[in-house]
Amino acid sequence: MDTVATTNFEEFLDVHLAQELLRFTTAGSVDDGKSTLIGRLLHDTKSVYEDQLAAVKKSRVNRAANGHVDLSLLTDGLKAEREQGITIDVAYRYFSTSRRKFIIADTPGHEQYTRNMATGASTADVAVVLIDAKAFLREGKLLPQSRRHTYIASLLGIPHVVAAVNKMDLVGYAQESFRAIRKEFVEFASKLGLKSVTVIPVSALEGDNVVTPSRAMSWYDGPTLLEFLETVPLAVANHNDPLRFPVQLVQRPDANFRGFSGQVARGVLRAGDRVLALPSRRESTVKRIVTWDGDLHVAAYPQSVTVELEDEIDLSRGEMLVSAADAEHGLPEITRRLRAMVVWMHEEALVVGRTYIVKHTTRTVRATVKSIRYRVDVGSLDHVQADRLAMNEIAEVELETSLPLFFDAYSESRSTGSLILIDGLTNATIGAGMIVGTVESGAGENEQATLVLVPGRAALAERVRDALEARGHRAVVIDDALISDDAFVAVVRALELAGVAAISSRALFPERLAEVTRSIQGFAAGAIVSGDGVDDEEVVRLAGVRT
Amino acid sequence: MTQATALETDTTLTPARLNHLQALEAESISILREAVAEFARPVMLYSIGKDSSVMLRLAQKAFYPGKIPFPLLHVDTSYKFPEMIAFRDAYTKEIGAELIVHRNEEAIAAGANPYTLGTQNCCGLLKTRSLLDALAEGGFDAAFGGARRDEEKSRAKERVYSFRDQAGQWDPKNQRPELWNLYNSRLRKGESIRVFPLSNWTELDIWLYLYAEKIPIVPLYFAKERPLITRGGQMTLVHNGMKLLPGEEVRTEKVRMRSLGCLPCTGAMRSEADTLPKIIEELLTFRRSERENRAIDHDEEGSMEVKKREGYF
Structure with a gap:
């Protein structure tokens, strides 16, 4: 926590309000000392309150040797953990310095809890992987868990990975030991395709290179762990990325307003932009980007906004707005x-x-x-x-x-x-x-049609149905006059969900037909077969009946 | 967000990078909307405190230009500060929110109080039992709460969507993994989820946001000369109908509340901070955590965890 350096408190507040947020995760094996490292970060950045520290000092458990305060107790939250001495679930910690705000996802190293590592990694900008220097020297290689955690960090796409080589105090702060570990880690990380890799020698117990530079390791001239976290560049929303706006909620507070609320998942949304709705592929224009604080001209990842469109188009939760300019290339x-x-x-x-x-x-x-x-x-x-x-x-x-x-x-x-x-x-x-x-579609895979349209050929419609049924498929002819043209798409959609092919011989106007086809393309699994100008045998084959 | 930043975003064609409060706000709004989209009958637990005030503002923002599409639920133990009740009634009316007040009348009539029952049992009856009853009566499948992970150690492991079984209980060892911003809202009958939109906010973030957004809060948070006694090692404000014990003397001191709970169990602290900037300045020089003055957390090591397992927020 900061101290108030300036006499002008309003200025100080402005600095605080402008701070950025960095999320990082910590991973390592059971005894690598993650909890101690986090305790050290919190303690040395003065993020621990006196009463919390006092509670730790008087706790019945103390696993730290030589009269050290057991800083790992600051983060081991649940009773079961304090008793067993292991971290069994991901815990979130918060601290700030004058430069940044930090969220730590403290994830357990025990092999059984890899899922928690993935959980913590999913939102992290930086992964701190702990490596026990002493264990490395004993085994002569990285422990399997360290490899696993580094792999998960790469799999979950964490932009920056930093290896904190811990317990340097137990290997005499030896530069050669650190070099050997760094070499193997960098080799392994590059094999994984990790692009930003940093290796720092630390002692969480003694505090070397966590927040303050180590006197015992004067041979190291890189940043301390905290300096690294304070200065590593944050990923910026790329304005050239294609727009992705998944609709979370349709808001209709009154008859005059229909807004699509959501968080911009990728790219940039601007008022006046032409947008395309998926799956309907209807186009419209962004009329307003509405927020409580006033309309915005522009919104980008990860802002939460409400979009009002110029036209009444079919769009609901689970569907997506993209840029109409991306219709040719750039679609998801x-x-x-x-x-x-x-x-x-x-x-x-x-x-x-x-x-x-x-x-x-x-x-x-x-x-x-x-x-x-x-x-x-x-x-x-x-x-x-x-x-x-x-x-x-x-x-x-x-x-x-x-x-x-x-x-x-x-x-x-x-x-x-x-x-x-x-x-x-x-x-x-x-x-x-x-x-x-x-999945690249393999040759010879022919899926059952979703919709077969054979205008004016009622007998053929029945034949297609019978042929599909004979092959064990389910199919229905929807020529019943009770199903209006307006309900046509909804009925096809319901049948599709139930895994049933829809067949119709009704004569739709060309525009209507185009609209139906477009509406169905977005959600349908199988082909849409149009019987226009196609002979009976071919229609049956296209419908998915193989002879 | 703040007026300055809203303006900035408005006039430029490329969006500014979000500061940490804007990032937290965007995340919280997204959580509120997601829950409203996915649950049949959500409710917001409204405790009248500063965190509730922030959560309420975020809900107004999330559903603007519409109204908040769920009721607020206040679990009234009958021991709340009169200033809190007055603020609750005036503010919810002003913003047009639907308010449900629930009290465990049976236990209150039977004279439940922290002095004879102990805080553990008193909370159990007046807060936890009362809350579970209110949720069951309303048929609510999701309840928003203002808890933050930085408040207390067992809360650091809490999910944003915290699953509760049919008895409303929390099993810390059997939580659903929570990745990215993909929340699992699926429930069987009788089960429910507590949703915590402020999970990633810290106490400092809350105060900064209250300041930046000019959000009204209960006046008890601001320092003022107030009559009080010392009881059980804490400064307790004197209120109407309070029985003084032998040896207790009423005196007046300039104090404020750092967090608001029930009158007998929430201690006051000496302070000169009578504005939000002063409170923030004071907070930055604090060396003690905010729940320290809450008697309920200190009954035994891990007491909050025990309460949460039983169904307390």
């Missing part, structure tokens, strides 16, 4: 079949063929695991075959969703490239996914 991937790196977080294994619930941006769908492409052996980083995924295992998985998702690769955008998997029975969050891309 729109597909039901995707590949994702999945970290499994549940005792019950992921099994191929099983259906789970997926939440991606503001969209919730069902998703079936079609295959596991490979599992990653985190020790060797080798790809191995697997047909199930146990807790804490990581694999590239193919998913087929009940409705299309609009996404970018996770490497492009964390907010539109991430998803969680939920068990539909227990409602537990069981996995985290980083989307890699669309």
Whole structure:
């Protein structure tokens, strides 16, 4: 916590109000000393209150030797942890210096709790990976957990990784030891494709190079851990990124106002911009960007705003606004079949063929695991075959969703490239996914049509239905006059959700037909077959009946 | 956000980088909207304190230009400061929010009080039981709370969406992992979720935001000459109908409240801070945490965790 340096308090407040926020996560093995390191950061930045420190001093537990105050007790929150001496769940800590505000996600090192490391890493700008210098020298290599944590940091796309080589006091503050560790860590990190890697020798117990530069390691001329955290450049919202605005909530406080609320997930939104709604592909113009503090001309990631459009178009929660200028290039991937790196977080294994619930941006769908492409052996980083995924295992998985998702690769955008998997029975969050891309459609795969339109050919409609049913598919002819043209799209959509193909011989006006096709393209899994100018046999084949 | 920054964003064509309060505000608004979109019947726990005041402003912002689309619930123990009740009634009326006040009348009639029951049991009856009853009566599946992770050690592990079983209880060892801003709102019948939009705010952030946004708060937060006694080692404000114990003498001192709870269990602190900047200045020189004057947290090591497991916020 800062002291008040200036006599002009208003000026001081302005400085405080202008501070940026940096989120970082800490990871390491059980005895690497993470909690002590965080305790040290909090203590040496004077972020600990006297009564908290007094409570630690009089605590029944003290694992620190030589009369040191056990700073790890400042962060070990839950009773069970204090008794067992291990951190069993991710804990969030807050402190600030005159330069920045910090949120720490303190994540446990125990192998069973890898899911928590992924949790803490998912929002972090920086990962601090602890390496026990003494254990490294004993083993002659990085511990498997350290490799695992560094790999997870790379998998979760954390922009900067810093290795804090801890317990330097126990290896005589020796420069050669530090060099050996740094060499192996940098090699491993570059193998993972990490771009920003920093290695700092520290002693959390003694306070060397955490906040204050170490006197015992005068050979080290790099930043202390805190200096690094205070100065590492924060990722800036890239204004050239394509716009992604997932609709969170449609607000209709009265008949005159209809606004689409959400958080800009990527890119920039400007009043007057032409935008495209997904999946309907209807275009409109941004009339206003509404906030309580007044209308904005421009909003960017990660601002929360409400968008009013010029036109009444079909748009609801789980759908997305993108820039109309991106309609040719720059659209998100729109597909039901995707590949994702999945970290499994549940005792019950992921099994191929099983259906789970997926939440991606503001969209919730069902998703079936079609295959596991490979599992990653985190020790060797080798790809191995697997047909199930146990807790804490990581694999590239193919998913087929009940409705299309609009996404970018996770490497492009964390907010539109991430998803969680939920068990539909227990409602537990069981996995985290980083989307890699669309599944390339293999040759010979012919999916059942969603909609078959054969205007004026009622007999053919019935024939297509019978042929589909004979092949074990479900299909319905929707020529009933009770289903109006207005309800047509909604009925097709409902049938699609139920996995039933819709067939119709009704004659729609060309504009109406175009509108129906466009509306359905956005959510449909299978092809839309138009029977215009196509002979009967071909229509049956196109509908997905193979002979 | 602040007038200066709103103006700045308004007149430039490229957006400014968000400062930490703007970043926290954007995150909180997103959490509020997500919960309203996904839950059938949310409610906001309104404690009248400074954190509730910030949460309420964020809700106004999240649903602007509409009104706040859920009721506020105040669990009244009957031991709240009269200034709090007056503020509650005036302010909720002013902003047009729907207010539900719930009291455990049975326990109050039976004379529940912290002196004879102990704070643990008194809180259990007047706060926790009362809260769980009110949530069940209203059929609420989600309740917004103003808790922050920096308040207390067991809260540091709390999720933004904190799952509660059918008895309203929290199991710290069996929490749902929470990644990115993808919150899992799925529930079975009778289960509920406490949603904490202020999870990532610190006490300093709250005060800075109150200042920047000019949000009204209960006058008890500002230093003033007030009659008080010393009881159980804390300075307790004197109020109508209070019975003095032998040896207790009423005196007047310039004091303020750092956090607001029930009258008997919330101590005052000596202070000269009678404006928000002065409070912030004082806070920056504080060396003691804000819940230190709350008797309920110190009953035993880990007492907040015990309460939370039972269903307390």
